[in-house]
Amino acid sequence: GEDVEQSLFLSVREGDSSVINCTYTDSSSTYLYWYKQEPGAGLQLLTYIFSNMDMKQDQRLTVLLNKKDKHLSLRIADTQTGDSAIYFCAESSVDSNYQLIWGAGTKLIIKP
Amino acid sequence: KAGVTQTPRYLIKTRGQQVTLSCSPISGHRSVSWYQQTPGQGLQFLFEYFSETQRNKGNFPGRFSGRQFSNSRSEMNVSTLELGDSALYLCASSLSGEENYGYTFGSGTRLTVV
Numbered sequence: 001g002e003d004v005e006q007s008l009f010l011s012v013r014e015g016d017s018s019v020i021n022c023t024y025t026d027s028s029s030t031y032l033y034w035y036k037q038e039p040g041a042g043l044q045l046l047t048y049i050f051s052n053m054d055m056k057q058d059q060r061l062t063v064l065l066n067k068k069d070k071h072l073s074l075r076i077a078d079t080q081t082g083d084s085a086i087y088f089c090a091e092s093s094v095d096s097n098y099q100l101i102w103g104a105g106t107k108l109i110i111k112p
Numbered sequence: 113k114a115g116v117t118q119t120p121r122y123l124i125k126t127r128g129q130q131v132t133l134s135c136s137p138i139s140g141h142r143s144v145s146w147y148q149q150t151p152g153q154g155l156q157f158l159f160e161y162f163s164e165t166q167r168n169k170g171n172f173p174g175r176f177s178g179r180q181f182s183n184s185r186s187e188m189n190v191s192t193l194e195l196g197d198s199a200l201y202l203c204a205s206s207l208s209g210e211e212n213y214g215y216t217f218g219s220g221t222r223l224t225v226v
Contacts, residue, residue, distance in 0.1 A: 031214070033214045035214075035217075040219075041219055041220075042116075042118075042202055042217040042218050042219040042220050043202065043204075043217040044217070045214045045215070045216065045217075048214050088155070090214075097167070097168050099145075099157055099160065099168055100145075100155075100157070100214075100215070102154060102155040103154075104154045105154065105155075
């Protein structure tokens with residue numbers, strides 16, 4: 001079945017850029033998402049990208065999509081302590097009835 | 113506008129009992145999905161309801177069931193609770209389940225089975 005993979009941890013210094021990577025297997029993926037989960041909270045949609053786009057920028061967030069390599073990345077510029085959270089990559093497609101297929105989540109650790 | 117509301121936030125039950133969790137979607141949203149989140153298995157899809165009908169279902173045993181009411185509020189029921197059912201249960205709503213901007217999640221119900 002379809003799969004989404006992410007590394008489990010990323011550690012960056014405050015003020016640096018964070019780049020969280022994700023790979024997926026579903027070649028019919030239509031939408032790709034990044035969600036953020038803070039401790040004890042639900043999931044917050046950060047941003048999304050259509051599969052026919054290469055890049056999307058939204059304030060400090062930049063999403064890059066390499067459809068050929070099925071690789072998605074989320075760059076957070078000027079990382080702050082408030083960015084500490086788990087970041088989930090997810091994809092959906094018509095083939096999956098638009099159900100979200102989730103990665104395991106990347107825990108972003110901010111070093112002072 | 114109000115977000116997705118899940119009640120209760122925390123719940124402690126004993127093995128063998130049953131539990132009902134509630135989810136009120138964003139006003140106007142007709143699709144409600146349920147997920148189980150555990151440290152070991154991550155996020156797993158339980159089921160999705162749209163217009164009072166179960167439209168999609170994940171790979172969970174029949175002990176897990178749900179329903180949706182005419183006002184789009186949804187309930188999830190787990191019968192004969194097992195220790196392994198301890199998890200954060202998340203509900204998400206969207207207009208139709210097919211939009212391109214994803215789902216809005218509630219804060220979840222943390223269920224502990226002892």
